Amino acid sequence: DVKVTQSSRYLVKRTGEKVFLECVQDMDHENMFWYRQDPGLGLRLIYFSYDVKMKEKGDIPEGYSVSREKKERFSLILESASTNQTSMYLCASSLTGNTDTQYFGPGTRLTVL
Amino acid sequence: AQTVTQSQPEMSVQEAETVTLSCTYDTSESDYYLFWYKQPPSRQMILVIRQEAYKQQNATENRFSVNFQKAAKSFSLKISDSQLGDAAMYFCAYRSASSNYQLIWGAGTKLIIKP
Numbered sequence: 001d002v003k004v005t006q007s008s009r010y011l012v013k014r015t016g017e018k019v020f021l022e023c024v025q026d027m028d029h030e031n032m033f034w035y036r037q038d039p040g041l042g043l044r045l046i047y048f049s050y051d052v053k054m055k056e057k058g059d060i061p062e063g064y065s066v067s068r069e070k071k072e073r074f075s076l077i078l079e080s081a082s083t084n085q086t087s088m089y090l091c092a093s094s095l096t097g098n099t100d101t102q103y104f105g106p107g108t109r110l111t112v113l
Numbered sequence: 114a115q116t117v118t119q120s121q122p123e124m125s126v127q128e129a130e131t132v133t134l135s136c137t138y139d140t141s142e143s144d145y146y147l148f149w150y151k152q153p154p155s156r157q158m159i160l161v162i163r164q165e166a167y168k169q170q171n172a173t174e175n176r177f178s179v180n181f182q183k184a185a186k187s188f189s190l191k192i193s194d195s196q197l198g199d200a201a202m203y204f205c206a207y208r209s210a211s212s213n214y215q216l217i218w219g220a221g222t223k224l225i226i227k228p
Binding site: 004031033042043044045048050058090092094100101102103104105106107 | 117119155204208220
C-alpha cells in the first residue's frame with residue numbers, strides 16, 4: 001500500500017514564525033502536491049512538484065514556498081506565518097502516467113496565533 | 114475557467130438505503146475526467162470513482178456508481194446499501210485532458226449515515 005505521511009497532525013505557531021511542513025511518500029512517486037483545505041472551499045493547490053528540484057505554482061502560492069531535494073520528500077514552507085494561513089494542509093503524491101489517483105497524507109491542521 | 118459545484122453541504126441517509134450526491138461543473142472543453150474522492154473523519158482522502166468524459170457508460174465500483182450527464186454537465190454519485198463506514202466528506206473533482214495533474218475541486222458534501 002502507498003503510504004504518505006506528514007510530519008505533524010496538529011501544529012500551533014505564532015504570527016511571523018517560519019513554519020515547515022514535511023511530507024514523505026514511500027512509493028517512488030514522481031509527483032507530489034501540497035493542498036490547502038478550508039471549509040466551503042474544497043481543496044486548493046498551493047504547489048506541485050513533478051521531479052526532484054522541480055516545482056510549479058498552483059492556484060494559491062502566495063506566502064508559501066516548497067522544497068524537494070529528494071524524490072520521497074516534499075516540504076512546504078511558510079516563511080512568515082500569518083493568521084490567514086490557519087488551515088488544514090494536505091500532501092498528496094501520484095505516479096506520472098496515473099496522475100488521477102492521488103494518494104493523500106492524513107493532513108496537518110495548522111493554527112497560527 | 115473550470116469550476117466544480119457541490120450544492121449540498123450536508124446529506125444524511127438511513128443505513129442500508131441509497132443516497133445520491135450532486136455535482137455540476139462548468140467547462141468549455143470536451144475531453145476531461147471527473148472524480149469522486151472520499152475523506153473519512155480523521156482519515157486519509159481516497160479515490161472512490163473515476164469517469165472519462167468520452168465514455169458514455171457510467172462508471173461503477175461495487176456499491177458506488179455515477180450518473181454522468183455530459184450535456185447537462187452533471188456528475189452525481191450514487192451510494193447503494195449505505196454503510197456506517199460511508200460517513201465522510203465527499204469531494205467531486207475535474208481534470209482537463211490537457212492538464213496531467215491539475216484537479217479542480219468542489220467544496221465537498223458531508224454524508225451522515227443514520228444507524
